[in-house]
Amino acid sequence: MPFSLLKYGLRARHVSFRDIPPTPDLKRSYDVVIIGGGGHGLAAAYYLSNVHGIRNVAVLEKGYLAGGNTARNTTTIRSNYMTEESVRFYKEGVELFETMSRDLGFNVMFSQRGQLTLAHSEATLRSFHLRAEMGKHMGTRIEVVDVRTVKELCPHLNLDLGGQHEVMGGLWHADGGTARHDAVAWGYARHAGARGVEIHQRTEVTGFEHAGDRVTHIRTNRGTIAVGQVLQAVGGLNGQVAAMAGIRLPIRCFPLQAMVTQPLKPFLDILVSSANLHTYLVQSSRGEVVIGGGSDPYQLASTRSTLDQKEHLAEGALHLFPFLHKVKLLRQWAGITDMTPDYSPIMGASPLRNYWLDCGWGTWGFKATPVAGKRMAETIATGRVPDVLKPFDLRRFDSFALLNEMGATAASH
Amino acid sequence: MKLLTCPVNGPRNITEFQYLGPVRAASADQPEQLIEALFYAENPLGVMREWWRHTPSNTVLIAERHTVSDQIVATYLPTRKPA
Ligand SMILES: Cc1cc2nc3c(=O)[nH]c(=O)nc-3n(C[C@H](O)[C@H](O)[C@H](O)COP(=O)(O)OP(=O)(O)OC[C@H]3O[C@@H](n4cnc5c(N)ncnc54)[C@H](O)[C@@H]3O)c2cc1C
Numbered sequence: 001m002p003f004s005l006l007k008y009g010l011r012a013r014h015v016s017f018r019d020i021p022p023t024p025d026l027k028r029s030y031d032v033v034i035i036g037g038g039g040h041g042l043a044a045a046y047y048l049s050n051v052h053g054i055r056n057v058a059v060l061e062k063g064y065l066a067g068g069n070t071a072r073n074t075t076t077i078r079s080n081y082m083t084e085e086s087v088r089f090y091k092e093g094v095e096l097f098e099t100m101s102r103d104l105g106f107n108v109m110f111s112q113r114g115q116l117t118l119a120h121s122e123a124t125l126r127s128f129h130l131r132a133e134m135g136k137h138m139g140t141r142i143e144v145v146d147v148r149t150v151k152e153l154c155p156h157l158n159l160d161l162g163g164q165h166e167v168m169g170g171l172w173h174a175d176g177g178t179a180r181h182d183a184v185a186w187g188y189a190r191h192a193g194a195r196g197v198e199i200h201q202r203t204e205v206t207g208f209e210h211a212g213d214r215v216t217h218i219r220t221n222r223g224t225i226a227v228g229q230v231l232q233a234v235g236g237l238n239g240q241v242a243a244m245a246g247i248r249l250p251i252r253c254f255p256l257q258a259m260v261t262q263p264l265k266p267f268l269d270i271l272v273s274s275a276n277l278h279t280y281l282v283q284s285s286r287g288e289v290v291i292g293g294g295s296d297p298y299q300l301a302s303t304r305s306t307l308d309q310k311e312h313l314a315e316g317a318l319h320l321f322p323f324l325h326k327v328k329l330l331r332q333w334a335g336i337t338d339m340t341p342d343y344s345p346i347m348g349a350s351p352l353r354n355y356w357l358d359c360g361w362g363t364w365g366f367k368a369t370p371v372a373g374k375r376m377a378e379t380i381a382t383g384r385v386p387d388v389l390k391p392f393d394l395r396r397f398d399s400f401a402l403l404n405e406m407g408a409t410a411a412s413h
Numbered sequence: 414m415k416l417l418t419c420p421v422n423g424p425r426n427i428t429e430f431q432y433l434g435p436v437r438a439a440s441a442d443q444p445e446q447l448i449e450a451l452f453y454a455e456n457p458l459g460v461m462r463e464w465w466r467h468t469p470s471n472t473v474l475i476a477e478r479h480t481v482s483d484q485i486v487a488t489y490l491p492t493r494k495p496a
Pocket of ligand 1: 035036037038039040041060061062063064065066067068069070071072073074075076077203204205206233234235236237241256257258292333334335336337361362363364365366367368412413
């Protein structure tokens with residue numbers, strides 16, 4: 001053990017080290033208030049302060065930093081979506097992850113090991129060809145692979161040849177990966193804090209005051225503040241917070257559940273998901289197998305887990321890797337997701353002139369943390385919505401310009 | 414096991430039912446309400462009226478359920494709203 005560490009431990013007066021500044025008193029007013037201290041809100045704070053030089057910014061978080069869906073997700077990062085608009089956006093997201101640890105000087109443990117989605121039917125394979133062509137057209141590394149390649153990529157997988165869930169091929173996305181989710185949030189928070197952004201934990205937004213089509217004040221459990229511009233990024237509660245501001249969003253709440261096993265010797269070095277079984281698995285750097293799947297079947301705004309859904313996840317995992325049958329579960333949990341009708345997020349303007357939306361992230365928003373933060377900050381700083389965000393405008397529902405990503409998001413997150 | 418009471422068949426495992434979404438305030442018959450009916454579904458933190466189907470008997474029913482506690486307050490046939 002290094003001697004200096006021992007000495008530090010035995011010394012009476014420690015100089016404590018703090019990445020994220022403590023919560024200060026609220027000021028009377030801010031140029032920008034970000035509601036929600038999840039990954040998205042913190043990334044936006046980072047870009048506003050570090051890139052655009054806007055520092056009179058407060059992030060208001062009702063609980064603790066990144067304690068919402070940012071800490072609950074299963075960390076899949078990928079860009080193998082279906083529509084051109086989505087692939088362009090998520091590809092920029094993956095590229096930002098590639099340099100994130102270096103950019104932030106903070107190890108977010110990004111591991112680009114590739115993601116494999118399995119097809120158990122001809123129909124699924126056909127839809128994979130469509131996604132692969134779209135991905136290639138947009139310059140991502142993605143291809144449809146046969147069973148032999150599946151076996152090479154994932155030697156321990158049960159191919160169930162001739163069985164009910166026979167593996168017929170897969171969609172191999174070499175750019176896919178994972179990162180440590182809370183480190184992403186902490187990295188952004190540290191840099192934003194260093195530039196003067198105030199991060200207010202345990203500060204809940206409870207209401208708004210308007211003048212015409214602008215929000216003038218935000219009410220919180222710690223007092224009321226005046227505000228220039230507002231960014232809303234509150235994860236599972238986006239529908240409710242928007243309603244307080246007088247904005248209706250096409251959002252419904254559904255729980256999404258996941259679980260991890262005890263640590264095992266490394267056997268799975270890619271991310272694997274099955275479209276039919278609604279299950280996906282990834283082995284963490286600690287050896288735990290993270291298992292995720294589809295949403296609960298009906299609307300609910302609760303973070304309680306259900307036995308049904310956990311059994312379903314276990315069933316899928318056991319089908320793909322039967323040797324996991326005696327492995328113990330360590331932890332299991334649920335998060336509330338904000339689902340839109342077309343499985344795509346809502347970003348950009350709202351009916352209020354100084355109120356910006358970054359919501360509808362549902363079950364797939366972790367991978368978008370850097371790109372959403374970067375582009376929303378740009379929107380707020382310049383007052384103009386960049387082209388890459390335009391397709392995600394709230395008004396798309398009024399004009400039936402939906403971006404249907406159901407097939408690309410269902411249970412592979 | 415979570416139970417839901419079918420007005421025809423009595424209490425059954427909730428896995429026997431299919432969720433069909435909230436009873437919409439808007440009407441799809443009126444063109445100006447179409448977008449509302451299609452995309453802006455109810456999403457309250459509280460009791461919500463919603464359509465369910467008991468799959469084995471094909472009984473379509475209405476349930477009143479609390480969306481935070483997940484408690485089912487009442488179930489009844491759409492034609493027979495209890496007093
Ligand atoms: C089980 C699970 C697995 C997932 N897996 C993946 C995956 O593999 N890949 C992927 O890309 N995505 C995944 N997701 C989705 C992803 O986690 C979310 O889309 C993403 O974290 C959203 O980030 P956010 O910053 O917008 O929201 P959050 O991280 O939820 O942050 C919002 C914050 O707002 C705060 N807040 C709420 N109301 C108020 C208020 N009134 N005042 C102040 N603060 C408030 C909350 O406390 C919360 O901390 C998964 C989600 C779940 C639940």
